[in-house]
Amino acid sequence: MTEQDPRALLLRYLRQRLELGVREWVFERVDAATLIEVLRSGFAPAPDPFDALRAEALVCTRCGLCETRTQVVFGEGDRRARLMVVGEAPGSEEDRTGRPFVGAAGKLLDTLLLSVGFRREEVYICNVLKCRPPGNRDPRPEETRTCAPYLRRQIELIGPRAIVALGRFAAQTLLEAEASLSRLRGIEHRYEGVPVIVTYHPAALLRNPLWTRAAWEDLQRVRRIYDDVGGRPPRGAAEEAALG
Numbered sequence: 001m002t003e004q005d006p007r008a009l010l011l012r013y014l015r016q017r018l019e020l021g022v023r024e025w026v027f028e029r030v031d032a033a034t035l036i037e038v039l040r041s042g043f044a045p046a047p048d049p050f051d052a053l054r055a056e057a058l059v060c061t062r063c064g065l066c067e068t069r070t071q072v073v074f075g076e077g078d079r080r081a082r083l084m085v086v087g088e089a090p091g092s093e094e095d096r097t098g099r100p101f102v103g104a105a106g107k108l109l110d111t112l113l114l115s116v117g118f119r120r121e122e123v124y125i126c127n128v129l130k131c132r133p134p135g136n137r138d139p140r141p142e143e144t145r146t147c148a149p150y151l152r153r154q155i156e157l158i159g160p161r162a163i164v165a166l167g168r169f170a171a172q173t174l175l176e177a178e179a180s181l182s183r184l185r186g187i188e189h190r191y192e193g194v195p196v197i198v199t200y201h202p203a204a205l206l207r208n209p210l211w212t213r214a215a216w217e218d219l220q221r222v223r224r225i226y227d228d229v230g231g232r233p234p235r236g237a238a239e240e241a242a243l244g
Helices: 006-019 032-042 049-058 092-097 104-115 141-158 167-175 202-207 209-228 237-243
Strands: 083-087 124-127 162-166 189-191 194-199
Touching: 049 141, 083 141, 083 167, 104 202, 104 209, 124 141, 141 167, 162 167, 162 209, 167 189, 167 194, 194 209, 202 209
Parallel strands: 083 124, 083 162, 162 194
Antiparallel strands: 189 194
């Protein structure tokens, strides 16, 4: 509708009256069909920005990974989560299912999160890259630059109180750093004011089980920070107690 369209003028009038607190109207020269069309077009619920972002990502063709992926792995979990977990990129199982961290590394991640009180479904889990690099190769700089805006927008919309960066690549991307994983671990970092803790990627723990204790200690630090900043008490506390 243009601004001079009678329907646009009617819609503007209705909005003005609504802002003034008027809740009842009587129309003598407006047919019902026109009124219904105006109400549907002007007062329909605004699209959810998270759904819009997901829809955009699912059809993304901004880099060459769109040609080799099976499907986009956008992320999953509680959209109101106070804890966000960020990994590197989807693997073969994630590429097949469209879900992040669902293979052996995902099961280990679930166990580690539960060990500090968090069920998988009450955090939000995603990766820096939304598409699998062929052969699980390292992401290329241009792929990271192209895909990073999706992650930034996810963080903005979710508004976590704390972020866990899994592995060197996720940590370096979030923190815009070049330091090694060993130098990034053990320190509380910040992303746009949000505390970030860096730890090992679960896939690395499967290859090097002796690092699991250190990763658990990192997540203990996450839990303390989460509690200090007023995160909601995680519902997995009962399972945490049962584990240990």
